[in-house]
Amino acid sequence: GAGVSQSPRYKVAKRGQDVALRCDPISGHVSLFWYQQALGQGPEFLTYFQNEAQLDKSGLPSDRFFAERPEGSVSTLKIQRTQQEDSAVYLCASSLDKGRRPRETQYFGPGTRLLVL
Amino acid sequence: KNQVEQSPQSLIILEGKNCTLQCNYTVSPFSNLRWYKQDTGRGPVSLTIMTFSENTKSNGRYTATLDADTKQSSLHITASQLSDSASYICVVSRGNTGKLIFGQGTTLQVKP
Numbered sequence: 001g002a003g004v005s006q007s008p009r010y011k012v013a014k015r016g017q018d019v020a021l022r023c024d025p026i027s028g029h030v031s032l033f034w035y036q037q038a039l040g041q042g043p044e045f046l047t048y049f050q051n052e053a054q055l056d057k058s059g060l061p062s063d064r065f066f067a068e069r070p071e072g073s074v075s076t077l078k079i080q081r082t083q084q085e086d087s088a089v090y091l092c093a094s095s096l097d098k099g100r101r102p103r104e105t106q107y108f109g110p111g112t113r114l115l116v117l
Numbered sequence: 118k119n120q121v122e123q124s125p126q127s128l129i130i131l132e133g134k135n136c137t138l139q140c141n142y143t144v145s146p147f148s149n150l151r152w153y154k155q156d157t158g159r160g161p162v163s164l165t166i167m168t169f170s171e172n173t174k175s176n177g178r179y180t181a182t183l184d185a186d187t188k189q190s191s192l193h194i195t196a197s198q199l200s201d202s203a204s205y206i207c208v209v210s211r212g213n214t215g216k217l218i219f220g221q222g223t224t225l226q227v228k229p
Contacts, residue, residue, distance in 0.1 A: 004160070035219075042121070042206050042219030043161070056216075091160055106217070108160025 004109035021077045021112045025094030035091040082116045120144045121220035129226045138223045140190040140207030148210040155204045197227045
């Protein structure tokens with residue numbers, strides 16, 4: 001596709017339910033990032049992949065959050081036993097090369113808006 | 118403590134007017150500073166990227182400035198259009214990690 005796509009765009013979950021959020025990066029992009037954006041705030045880093053390797057997961061808020069990118073393309077962010085404070089927009093971004101170079105541009109998807117009731 | 122602070126939090130201007138958004142940061146070590154535009158319900162889109170040696174960068178009607186000594190940046194929008202209504206986010210990349218630290222954004226509304 002032409003850009004980063006994410007699905008679903010909206011997800012309503014009951015507290016305690018598990019959810020899985022999908023990210024399709026731009027074809028050929030090596031690096032993939034997940035961010036969490038609370039209402040009225042800027043995105044906050046969750047985790048970073050280079051191909052299939054998860055090089056940085058320091059931003060994951062708890063062990064209920066798990067991300068994978070098994071074949072180095074599509075990525076899934078899974079949240080187990082969701083809680084109300086997990087309600088946020090989850091953004092995925094990809095970059096062409098090793099995403100940590102100074103001028104590397106990250107291309108963002110539209111995000112998945114998660115609401116936990 | 119927010120390492121990237123933006124002001125104002127929100128701004129309303131009339132179509133055709135200019136405006137300037139501010140960003141102060143304490144992120145260290147500094148690698149580069151980026152401005153992103155985020156339309157409602159969409160992901161952020163990059164406007165400019167500046168390293169410490171660059172003090173100005175333009176992208177059409179958007180001009181960003183950077184003062185690495187005072188750790189301040191601004192984004193100036195000239196001859197605003199209705200389509201400029203969005204959130205503008207200042208982002209600082211930290212050192213060799215490349216980790217991006219986002220500000221909370223300035224919400225701009227351009228009225229006809």
